[in-house]
Amino acid sequence: MSWSTADIPDLTGKLALVTGATSGLGYETALELLRHGADVLVAARNPEKAAQAAQTLTQQAGRAPTVLELDLADLASVEKAAGEVIRSYDRLDLLINNAGVMAPPHRETIDGFELQIGTNHLGHFALTGRLMPVLVGGSRVVTVSSFMHKTVRGISEADLRRPAGSYRKWEAYGKSKLANLLFMLELDRRARAAGADLLSVGAHPGYASTHLQAAGPELAGNHRQARLWAAATRLIAQSAAAGAWPSLYAATYPGLRPGSFVGPGFFEYRGTPKVVLPTRTAQDAELARELWDWSVEATGVDPALTVLR
Secondary structure, three states: OOOOHHHOOOOOOOEEEEEOOOOHHHHHHHHHHHHOOOEEEEEEOOHHHHHHHHHHHHHHHOOOOEEEEOOOOOHHHHHHHHHHHHHHOOOOOEEEEOOOOOOOOOOEOOOOOEHHHHHHHHHHHHHHHHOHHHOOOOEEEEEEOOHHHHHOOOOOHHHHHOOHHHOOHHHHHHHHHHHHHHHHHHHHHHHHHHOOOEEEEEEOOOOEOOOHHHHHHHHOOOHHHHHHHHHHHHHHOEOHHHHOHHHHHHHHOOOOOOOOEEEEEEOOOEEEEEEEOOOOOOOOHHHHHHHHHHHHHHHOOOOOHHHHO
16 A cells, blocks of 8 residues: 555644654654644643744644643643643544653652553543543544554553552553553444444554653663664664654544554554554453553543543
């Protein structure tokens, strides 16, 4: 299949929210959406970085995004950001659940969850749930996962609050990315069961050159390892712009089937996007229902898909 960003349809009049849009995949996703006419909310934790990103996006796209302050590791921040969106807009056409952290030393969110599962999954679960009132009339939710979801065989409720003594950073990352897919597919099942006009799909970037690879070592204070990661990534990975293609395809391709998972075409490593298969574990409907219930209890948010009928 041949696809490029030139195939993205005109998005004039559409409103998109992209999490983690100050750099990397999120930035490139926001840039292309702006270039194709969408109004874009750039959601980010750091106001200074968000302002700088918004300025650069405006210069490159010729259109200005709107900055939305959002810390996915703080459920109060998620609630506040979603409330601002609901008060300001009557619909949200595209929600790109992109932001994430990868392989940091053991940390906890403001609410006491292991940082990776708390940010990558629970923050996006709560955000999506709180935005349900404006996800109407054919809206799409794109949840960004990783091929690293293939490295783990399951997830348990205990993983939400994994203590430092049993924490393994790459395993925790893989589980957070598995959680992304379990959530995406369960959201699709529930939307269809409720007769909701909502398309839930997923994407993964393959191996793309972003700051994410170096962020974990930087948090640990290992700046030498961070520099090595950054150098190796620049050498062998595809660009962040190419890494954003699966997300853009998932967000905009007409006729994409509900529950589709999009990744790079060349061994899911790099190249033009195509629909790929999640692991059998990611497709486990019972595990997905359990994760949903754990997430509702953890966040206090129960996504009400009935409002979308």
